[in-house]
Amino acid sequence: MEKSIIKLENISFSYDSYSVLTDINFELRLGEKVGLIGPNGAGKTTLLYIIMGFLKPNSGRVFIFGKERKGEKDFLEVRQKLGLLFQDSDSQLFCPTVKEDIAFGPLNLGRDRNEVKEIVKDIAKLFNIEHLLERPVYKLSTGEKKIIALATVFAMNPICYLLDEPSSGLDEETKEKLIYFLKNHVKTCLIVSHDQTFLKETVDKIYLLKRGQISFYQDF
Amino acid sequence: MHLEVFAEGDSFLHKLDPRIKISVFLTFAILCAISKGILIPSLYFMLSLFFILIAKLNFKNLLNRLVGANFFILFIWIFIPLSYKSNPYIEFGSFKISYEGIKYALSITIKCNAIILATIALLSTSTIFSIAHAMLHLRLPSKLVTIFFLFYRYISVVHEEYTKIKRAVLARGFRPKTDLHTYKTYAYIVSALLIKSFERSEEIYKAMLARGFKGFFPLFEHFKLRKIDLAFGIGIGLVIIFIYIWGLYK
Numbered sequence: 001m002e003k004s005i006i007k008l009e010n011i012s013f014s015y016d017s018y019s020v021l022t023d024i025n026f027e028l029r030l031g032e033k034v035g036l037i038g039p040n041g042a043g044k045t046t047l048l049y050i051i052m053g054f055l056k057p058n059s060g061r062v063f064i065f066g067k068e069r070k071g072e073k074d075f076l077e078v079r080q081k082l083g084l085l086f087q088d089s090d091s092q093l094f095c096p097t098v099k100e101d102i103a104f105g106p107l108n109l110g111r112d113r114n115e116v117k118e119i120v121k122d123i124a125k126l127f128n129i130e131h132l133l134e135r136p137v138y139k140l141s142t143g144e145k146k147i148i149a150l151a152t153v154f155a156m157n158p159i160c161y162l163l164d165e166p167s168s169g170l171d172e173e174t175k176e177k178l179i180y181f182l183k184n185h186v187k188t189c190l191i192v193s194h195d196q197t198f199l200k201e202t203v204d205k206i207y208l209l210k211r212g213q214i215s216f217y218q219d220f
Numbered sequence: 221m222h223l224e225v226f227a228e229g230d231s232f233l234h235k236l237d238p239r240i241k242i243s244v245f246l247t248f249a250i251l252c253a254i255s256k257g258i259l260i261p262s263l264y265f266m267l268s269l270f271f272i273l274i275a276k277l278n279f280k281n282l283l284n285r286l287v288g289a290n291f292f293i294l295f296i297w298i299f300i301p302l303s304y305k306s307n308p309y310i311e312f313g314s315f316k317i318s319y320e321g322i323k324y325a326l327s328i329t330i331k332c333n334a335i336i337l338a339t340i341a342l343l344s345t346s347t348i349f350s351i352a353h354a355m356l357h358l359r360l361p362s363k364l365v366t367i368f369f370l371f372y373r374y375i376s377v378v379h380e381e382y383t384k385i386k387r388a389v390l391a392r393g394f395r396p397k398t399d400l401h402t403y404k405t406y407a408y409i410v411s412a413l414l415i416k417s418f419e420r421s422e423e424i425y426k427a428m429l430a431r432g433f434k435g436f437f438p439l440f441e442h443f444k445l446r447k448i449d450l451a452f453g454i455g456i457g458l459v460i461i462f463i464y465i466w467g468l469y470k
Contacts, residue, residue, distance in 0.1 A: 052391060054390070076393060076395060079392065086387075094388055094409065094416075095412075100408070105393070108392055108401075138419070152392070153392075156392060156393070
């Protein structure tokens with residue numbers, strides 16, 4: 001039995017009176033690469049936020065690494081070990097320079113300064129962004145921001161990645177880089193995307209979230 | 221936090237012409253603020269409760285606002301009774317709490333809450349667009365109205381950006397401790413907030429210009445002055461003035 005990373009049991013969520021998720025049951029195990037598709041407003045980002053503990057479900061239980069998560073304290077470990085890539089890279093980056101943004105994650109994990117310096121150097125090499133390290137985040141193009149955002153998440157070496165529309169707005173070259181990265185450096189992930197050709201290259205099966213219900217969609 | 225949470229509704233006050241509401245509010249706020257004692261502010265407080273009742277607002281949201289505002293009023297209670305020098309007083313060990321001081325603090329609390337409730341019931345029940353447009357009708361200088369409107373807009377923008385940055389920081393396992401990393405992070409959050417809010421505001425302004433914004437606010441459903449609006453305005457206005465005059469001659 002593969003180790004359970006995420007387990008959602010009967011999760012329901014509504015924004016005020018607008019019901020978005022109804023009785024969702026979902027499990028993601030170690031080594032699984034899963035895609036999630038669905039119409040706009042289906043609640044895909046909401047699901048990711050519930051997994052990370054930013055939203056509290058109206059009913060149901062959230063199990064991460066086999067342990068039930070209820071309060072803020074429970075989710076600290078979740079946020080350290082699951083890497084969430086936001087849909088909007090602008091929402092992810094906030095430090096003055098790229099270098100500091102990449103360092104932020106490892107520093108939170110308690111690594112000391114010298115270790116962090118090494119991590120930043122290695123990541124910059126891997127993503128080919130050494131020339132961007134000293135640049136202020138606000139002077140990057142959208143594609144560059146996306147790669148930097150991914151680098152900041154990768155710097156924490158998460159067990160599982162949660163990616164919200166990672167390929168949106170990217171040019172072909174950057175998309176190729178992203179696909180290469182997901183194929184070779186990521187073992188477990190849940191990718192939300194509208195781009196089914198992208199998902200074909202990066203995940204093994206796809207689920208569909210529609211009208212508050214999740215269902216199996218396709219195998220590759 | 222949705223800043224215009226009270227503006228959606230269909231009570232009498234929601235449909236009332238915003239020009240009347242602004243005029244009534246100004247009369248209420250000024251006369252309530254300068255009234256003295258406990259009795260007259262209490263009458264104004266009851267009047268503001270009447271406004272709240274006919275506005276049929278969400279109780280939980282209302283309570284949140286009141287608790288937030290009264291938090292500041294709490295400070296008045298700490299300072300005024302202790303520093304208001306007069307007789308008679310009660311002794312608490314080495315502290316002298318004057319009776320007059322307590323009365324004064326109570327008067328301020330009642331007046332503040334009355335004005336807050338009146339603001340919510342009269343002004344929050346219209347959208348910011350309607351209020352800005354009504355101000356223009358009442359011949360307020362258009363530059364002032366534009367500043368007021370944009371100020372309100374930018375508060376929403378700053379709040380939105382704050383929520384996003386908070387999520388970004390938490391998503392990477394940030395836990396506040398007493399170390400340099402934490403303080404640095406807080407500094408980064410403040411600077412990111414300033415820069416991002418500024419950039420977002422610029423974008424919003426460009427979007428407004430791109431759709432032909434010339435400095436005035438057209439309304440989708442223009443308000444009409446009905447006979448009942450006028451009757452309400454004059455009626456309540458007279459009540460407010462009457463309460464004040466009664467207070468003067470008591």
